[in-house]
Amino acid sequence: MKTNPGRFFEDYRLGETIRHATPRTVTAGDVALYTALYGPRFAVQSSDAFAQAIGYPRSPLDDLLTFHVVFGKTVPDISLNAVANLGYAEGGFRRPVYPGETLSTVSEVIGLKESSNRQTGVVYVRSVGSDAAGETVLSYCRWVLVRKRDPQAAIAEEHVPSLAKVVDPQDLAGALPRLDASAYDLDLAGSPHRFGDYQRGERIDHVDGMTVEEAEHQIATRLFQNTAKVHFDNHAAKDTRFGRRLIYGGHVISLARALSFNGLANAFALAGINAGRHVAPLFSGDTVYAWSEVLDTADVGRDDVGLLRLRTVATKNQPCGAHPDRQGEGYDPAVILDLDYWAFMPK
Amino acid sequence: MKTNPGRFFEDYRLGETIRHATPRTVTAGDVALYTALYGPRFAVQSSDAFAQAIGYPRSPLDDLLTFHVVFGKTVPDISLNAVANLGYAEGGFRRPVYPGETLSTVSEVIGLKESSNRQTGVVYVRSVGSDAAGETVLSYCRWVLVRKRDPQAAIAEEHVPSLAKVVDPQDLAGALPRLDASAYDLDLAGSPHRFGDYQRGERIDHVDGMTVEEAEHQIATRLFQNTAKVHFDNHAAKDTRFGRRLIYGGHVISLARALSFNGLANAFALAGINAGRHVAPLFSGDTVYAWSEVLDTADVGRDDVGLLRLRTVATKNQPCGAHPDRQGEGYDPAVILDLDYWAFMPK
């Protein structure tokens, strides 16, 4: 067999390391497409002049573009036969990434847990995105429910890893260069609100909505070289329970992040991902809205920036003025994403 | 409130200056997307080698890409609560813009006129797009009909500005570097017709048609960081009188300009915008056609280029062999755009 059928649950071994294909040089072309697909307006990532004024050598990539490129490489080895993408934890953006850099990804299998019905199992991986010199730019854990080829196959060693509920903000503090917060122009950035203006418990409706088209999510998902066929093959999708293509969960994350500009314009860089859950699928024609809650604020000993712990909830076809949220054991039926992360904001 | 609800008519003050977010570094990625979204074929903007042969340092951006980027920034402050974009005047492209430059926009409120029913008012702004050094690259006036938050609110000072019906071509003459018209290769440019071959009153049907898809105009409008929700939120649009998303008027301008290549291939750079009107809305699935009339020709004392004053009319779902035009007080029902502008053409 010269083609990749994808791995099944019994093909993974605890502790094994997988070097993923295909390394990818990110460019100004990717940045333009990212802007066109999601509409982010964070000034640091949009303007070299703005970025340079506060101490960057030039505009860095949107952190989620880095995330998607690093993530995309893992799909052929990790989630081609996945039933569901269950969660994220311990995500850390180690430094800004710039156009011209080459990213590649290695994953370590850090957990395996067979389902009680023996049809599937949960694979836990820690994926590390590196630059051409091998230095880490991003690492995160995710766990996915993967089919077994043979329900009877035995699993050599099982283990459920203990993952932090929240990334320690001190561990994220060094991810940005030293910045000149006094040169951060609030008019050009689009909001007068700095780190000190946000309070724990504050809720912000991001107001705007964005309708998603098939062409858009396909273009995005291919840009990230994410090959999961559920996003691309409508002929095969007709026979699934949804009857149509599923939109890559990361597409929702990027839409929610871009929408969050309206209320969080100065949360200009992601620092860490504490937890993330794709609560329900998104389909073409649906309109995405989002709201955020300030879960915490962290002063990490820098006089230029602080960290906000944010929880951004995205919905489909329901504006977020009422902050649709968890309900009992589950969620308001409109909720599709619940993401808990740290972001930098100027002081 | 940390989110931007948009300004209402009574929030504007005559003479006030608004510095818009978000500065934007334009790149080769934006150029590629612009090509892919509209299909322009003007050789100067397409080929560094062609541009250099006639005296440019490299290919400049399509002038309308510059226009859309400069325009997009004004939307959150000027037209978020606009009912209609009424017109343009006194537009001038001051110099070519190149990939790598950073653009930002400042608008001055030059006119305010409340409607007689006091529900709305017309806001006139002069928007100036500048480079990182603060030098103007483009300025234009536009006026929009904006809702009042409170119909009873008083307006401090009203004024209807007097705007030129036509930009003086002498004021535009210096917008291009000195070019070597003898090195302008007509085969590569796609047409044998130079400045002297066009006559006032001449009408040209641009023949080709272009059907627009939702994904295309959304991708374009986000690329320009234009945030007007009528272009993106189909869930909200269902309850409007159109029942669907409206396409950004600038999308029509760019389509018409790209179509105009067939007949005006050597009108390679825009110089000024005299007047512009979005006569009717365009929707996804519609096909855009265009025709142009030569309103005037201007020899501005350069031996390399002259200026054509062109009026380009775009229609939807109706080819333009019969030059559909004004009818009585209004327009042929197929007309969607009436744009009057100056363009450079080699002698």
Place this chain on the structure above:
Amino acid sequence: MKTNPGRFFEDYRLGETIRHATPRTVTAGDVALYTALYGPRFAVQSSDAFAQAIGYPRSPLDDLLTFHVVFGKTVPDISLNAVANLGYAEGGFRRPVYPGETLSTVSEVIGLKESSNRQTGVVYVRSVGSDAAGETVLSYCRWVLVRKRDPQAAIAEEHVPSLAKVVDPQDLAGALPRLDASAYDLDLAGSPHRFGDYQRGERIDHVDGMTVEEAEHQIATRLFQNTAKVHFDNHAAKDTRFGRRLIYGGHVISLARALSFNGLANAFALAGINAGRHVAPLFSGDTVYAWSEVLDTADVGRDDVGLLRLRTVATKNQPCGAHPDRQGEGYDPAVILDLDYWAFMPK
């Protein structure tokens, strides 16, 4: 007439040379769009670091991006009034092309053959894509069925050229720089299979499927500055026998090539095109699948790479596990493309 109505069959002269508009500088922006539109994952074209490790100065363009740009220029002069694109032969990629290079195209009319009903005729051209210095980067022959303006018009001279059935692989051997095959990292490339692992007669189902949207093929076809109206004008298409827009045949070639990664990940560069036929049209909403057959292997005296002669067959709405193929005089009704080409693979 200042607009281009396209040439008709009687407008061509045997031996004439046509310099096509519009030269085009290809950039990292075009590369990003190509990735986003087709999803290729070949490591050499994706990663500067990977390319440099084996001896390239940086990542070259995907060869099909070069092909489409070179091809696009010929459309206004060759195929605007074409009824059908009949075939390709004698295609040779002469060297890698890099972002920043400017491509232009010249075609020579090498054959003319009027149809027996005198309504149409076949035009054979050899199109040569060159860099800014005039050096050839790609040449290929194609022949198209073109309408006559006047069925009675006489044809000065007819000739059916004799075209090679297969390009001699020795003539293609020099198209790549000398590479260090030992530095070719099979993990990062995505497959352990080198040149020696493929056998004549081997058949590979590429498994994955890709559904095509109107916005996608229009964005791609405009990127290539291909102006054939059948791809863009749905208003006019309603009155054709298909009743809708046709997708550019080159779009299918690129999709099939990208799908072929799954099974041919190390066939990283195209060398030549022996033959190609668009067997049936593709429409928006259709899903493309592909399979390949190894027609031949050629050792061309290089110790770094060999050449595989591949035949890639694409289908619509039918997976290729059963290798749908020719049937009697024609083809399995699902087949849309039959492409015979040479590709380099590391030893």
